[in-house]
Structure formats: C-alpha cells, structure tokens
Amino acid sequence: MDPKEAYQNVLKEVKKRIAGKEEVIELMFVALVANGHVLLEGVPGVAKTTMAKTLAEAIQAKFGRIQGMPDLDIRDIIGYTYMGEDREVKLKQGPIFTNILLVDELNRAPPKTTTALLEALEERQVSIGDQTVPLPKPFIALATQNPLNIEGTTSIPKVLADRFLMRIAVDYPSMEEEQEMLRIKEKGESIKINSVINTSDIIGLQGMVDGVAMGDDIVEYITKIVNASRRDIHIVMGGSPRAEISFMRCGKAKALIEGRNEVSIEDIKALARPVLSHRLVVRSTGGIGVNGVIDGIIASMH
Numbered sequence: 001m002d003p004k005e006a007y008q009n010v011l012k013e014v015k016k017r018i019a020g021k022e023e024v025i026e027l028m029f030v031a032l033v034a035n036g037h038v039l040l041e042g043v044p045g046v047a048k049t050t051m052a053k054t055l056a057e058a059i060q061a062k063f064g065r066i067q068g069m070p071d072l073d074i075r076d077i078i079g080y081t082y083m084g085e086d087r088e089v090k091l092k093q094g095p096i097f098t099n100i101l102l103v104d105e106l107n108r109a110p111p112k113t114t115t116a117l118l119e120a121l122e123e124r125q126v127s128i129g130d131q132t133v134p135l136p137k138p139f140i141a142l143a144t145q146n147p148l149n150i151e152g153t154t155s156i157p158k159v160l161a162d163r164f165l166m167r168i169a170v171d172y173p174s175m176e177e178e179q180e181m182l183r184i185k186e187k188g189e190s191i192k193i194n195s196v197i198n199t200s201d202i203i204g205l206q207g208m209v210d211g212v213a214m215g216d217d218i219v220e221y222i223t224k225i226v227n228a229s230r231r232d233i234h235i236v237m238g239g240s241p242r243a244e245i246s247f248m249r250c251g252k253a254k255a256l257i258e259g260r261n262e263v264s265i266e267d268i269k270a271l272a273r274p275v276l277s278h279r280l281v282v283r284s285t286g287g288i289g290v291n292g293v294i295d296g297i298i299a300s301m302h
Contacts, residue, residue: 001197003033004259009196013058016191018051019180026257027168028055028142028181032100033205034253036165036246037141039278041105048170049102056100060087060195062136064098068105068205074116080131091128095295096120096135099138107156108141118160154289158237158281165246166271167278179284205256212252213262214236221268221301223245228297229280235293237281246275272298 007029014025017288028051029036040048049065056063066077081096085138095101120126121141125134143164145156184191230238250271251263272294280288
C-alpha cells in the first residue's frame with residue numbers, strides 16, 4: 001500500500017463533507033499514523049465532530065463519542081461490571097472500546113474523570129473491577145476543547161495536556177469555505193462516504209513510520225526548539241522531552257503520508273504550533289499569545 005495514495009484517497013472522501021480544512025485533516029491523519037491522541041480546539045459549530053466521524057467512515061473504523069459534562073463519571077466512559085442472571089460477573093463495555101473516540105468538550109468534564117480517562121489513553125487499556133481489558137487497535141482519541149472564555153469550561157492541567165500528541169486549532173471557515181459548506185449541507189444525507197482503506201491498513205502505516213529517516217540535523221533542530229522554549233522570557237513552563245518525541249513521531253508520519261522517506265526541517269516548522277501550543281505556559285504579560293511565542297522561537301532558529 002502506498003502511504004501517499006492511501007492518505008489522498010481518505011482526504012478525497014473527507015472533503016465530500018468538509019469545506020476546506022485540508023491542513024486540519026492532514027494533521028488528524030498524521031496523528032492516526034503516528035498513533036497519538038489529539039486535542040481539537042475551536043468554537044462550537046466548526047465541524048470538529050463531522051471531521052472525526054467522516055474520518056472514521058473513510059478508514060472503516062469503529063467510532064465512539066463521549067460528551068463532556070460536569071457530572072460525567074468514569075463508568076460512562078470505560079463501562080462497568082455487573083452480575084448476570086447466570087450469577088456470572090459480566091462486563092458492560094463503555095464507548096472507549098472503539099477505534100476513533102471523540103471526547104466532546106473535554107474541558108467541561110470534572111478533573112477526576114479526565115484524569116482517569118487520560119490514564120486509559122496512555123496505557124491503551126482499562127481496569128474494570130479486577131480485570132484489565134486492552135483497547136482495540138488502532139485507537140486514537142480526538143478530544144475537543146472549547147476556548148476558555150466559554151462558560152462552564154476549565155483548563156485541563158498541563159500534565160494531562162502533555163499526553164496529547166498535538167493540539168490542532170480549528171478556526172472559523174473563510175467566506176468561500178462557508179459557501180461551499182452550505183452547498184454540502186444542501187445535499188444532506190445523500191453524501192456517501194466510501195471506506196477507501198481499513199483499520200489493518202492504518203496499523204500497517206503505523207508500522208512504516210519507524211522506517212522514515214531522520215538526519216542528525218533534524219534531531220539537533222528539534223532539541224534546539226524545545227530547549228529555546230524552556231529559556232524564552234515569555235514562557236513559564238517550556239516543552240518536555242515528550243514534546244521532542246512528538247516532533248519525531250509526527251515528522252516521520254507527515255513525511256510518510258506525503259510520499260517522502262526522510263523528515264525535513266520544513267516538516268518540523270509546520271508542526272511547531274500543533275506539537276508545542278498545548279504544552280507551554282505563557283506569561284499573561286507577554287501579550288502575543290502562545291502561537292506568537294512559538295513563531296518567534298522558530299524565526300530565531302538558524
């Protein structure tokens with residue numbers, strides 16, 4: 001299977017329902033191939049859920065959804081055990097037992113629940129009663145966050161945010177994209193999404209990532225960026241070693257699905273915001289925002 005062709009086929013299907021947003025779709029597919037979870041951030045109504053569902057359809061994957069609410073309990077996510085009529089202990093699996101899990105409005109859920117959820121994401125298994133049950137393969141969680149100025153939201157702790165491979169910002173569409181979106185909506189339910197690859201193909205692509213080369217100059221460039229984030233005057237908390245590993249995995253996956261066998265400096269530059277923006281704590285006095293600080297670090301690299 002040709003990785004570039006596989007991605008182009010998936011992109012073509014997703015774009016039947018999504019106007020524009022090619023960069024967002026590519027980053028979501030990169031995360032899937034890099035076997036990591038994603039924070040999708042944007043105001044309600046910018047098609048985050050539609051993108052996740054359509055991606056699942058295009059790769060013939062099982063899709064699950066959890067709605068973040070103040071009363072969300074971990075049992076609502078992982079499931080529970082119960083005594084059957086035959087006096088045997090049975091397991092009722094929760095929505096986390098899927099291939100693509102959408103956690104909508106993660107930052108509305110109580111901290112206790114998000115902590116337990118992210119533990120499951122990290123270990124890719126859940127403990128229910130005295131059993132440890134592995135999650136299906138592939139498994140990727142896409143957690144949406146509402147911007148923090150929307151009522152009822154709380155910031156998820158950085159130690160938990162760091163577990164996500166990337167944070168992808170989903171902005172308002174352009175006027176042209178909105179016009180295209182209205183035409184798509186006009187067609188309604190008649191839009192059929194074809195399954196162009198399957199979950200076995202995704203596992204195959206994940207296995208090909210390690211085969212992508214990464215030169216010493218790229219390794220040095222990644223460590224320079226992350227080290228600069230720890231010394232920047234605007235930053236209280238810089239990138240962890242996990243950020244460097246994320247750069248490597250995402251860079252390799254990006255090169256792979258773009259039909260290249262080596263990571264480039266341009267790949268790392270393009271990934272700087274998605275990989276770093278949710279890991280850094282920026283001083284409020286900075287005034288330029290986390291993306292401005294990241295852009296400044298990249299501009300200062302030689």
